[in-house]
Amino acid sequence: METALSACTVIEDYSRIHRTLPDCLVLGLLPDGRPLHAVMAVDEANDRVLVVTVYVPDPVRWKDDWRTRR
DSSP states (O other): OHHHHHTOEEEEEEOSTTOSSOEEEEEEEOTTSOEEEEEEEEEGGGTEEEEEEEEOOOTTTBOTTSSSBO
16 A cells, blocks of 8 residues: 555545545555556644555446546
């Protein structure tokens, strides 16, 4: 997971409207090439990034690029 998230790409920015910290959905690739999604929150005041949730995207819900919802 650490390897996948160290070179991830933001695929969705989430609004700050009902959230304490700004967060986003990112796409990373595991060493074997499988996709990994994670919701990451950015806490600039404390110079840290928080991993909220991590999952392997479902191909029924995501297109083959793993960046676009069906």
